[in-house]
Amino acid sequence: MGCPDVSGEAANELEWTRELWSAVRCAAALLLLLLLLDWGTGRIAPWRAALWLALSGLLFVVLYPARVSAGGNWLASRRLARERRVRTDLLVSVRCLDGISARLLLRDALGGRVEIDPEVLVRNPQLWVRLNEGARKAAADGLLLCGQTALRRLSARMDSEAALAVFKASGLD
Template sequence: MGRPDGSGEAANNLEWARELRSAVRCAGVPLALLLLVDCATGRLTLWRTALWFALAGLLFLVLFPARVSAGGNWLACRRVVHEQRVRTDLLVSVRCLDGISQRLLLRDALGGRVGIDPEVLVRNPRLWSCLNEGAQKAADDGLLLCGQTALRRLSARMDRETARAVFTASGLD
């Protein structure tokens, strides 16, 4: 997927395919075990099979990973049925929501909203670079009024992770 204006390449979440395979396994293994147990006990019926497939499908939908991509002044997050997109150069708010799973909530001046896991940015420096460049432009233009602290914390985390990776690769850890 390229940029909306057709120029250049987009940065994508490099681990999305692995996360998708994991979601398939996490839904498929219980399905196979439930069908095997039903078959072994002689309880396998059409209704029970349909129930097990429905439960496995629901589990897959819950575990389906968001596909995050970014390019020149945009960031998109595609889920099962919809895509969210923001213009990073028009960001007005960046909030870090803590809870069971941490979320980074981005909102732009056009009303676009995207919620992503900050870990995706940490594991994919090109995505972080695209977001950071656009956010810096929005801050310089005076649009980004809420969230510079969250971006600084995320930037510091990115620097720590980069340094850790360099030390690990050089054998200095």
């Protein structure tokens, strides 16, 4: 289900590499701490080391960041095992899910479903522009029936973040 990028190159999340290395460091620190603890108590054994390695590997899998990218009329989120993709010009629903961490759930008319952190869009305006262009087209075509309010709130947040960045850059903060 490839969606061509009609507006040039795909926009990618800028902070993904930093978050990936952070996940690697956390998992390695846990492994090192557990191995040092076993070594210090004299209880180190190959089976325990394998257990600690599996535990730190599980922590890495949990912390592995989703890689968000967008192109002409599509937005994708890639985790370790699979990629989820939606057609932004065919969006039917945009919902904000509140909880421990806010999530943005996007659904398209073809059954695609992507869940992303709204912070990704705030940190990467190019991703927001691609999503917003497609959502406006879907709304104009009458497809986007649920989610106009969520998009307006996100748009207002993007505008305030952009204004704050301009103030900081000009020294007026």
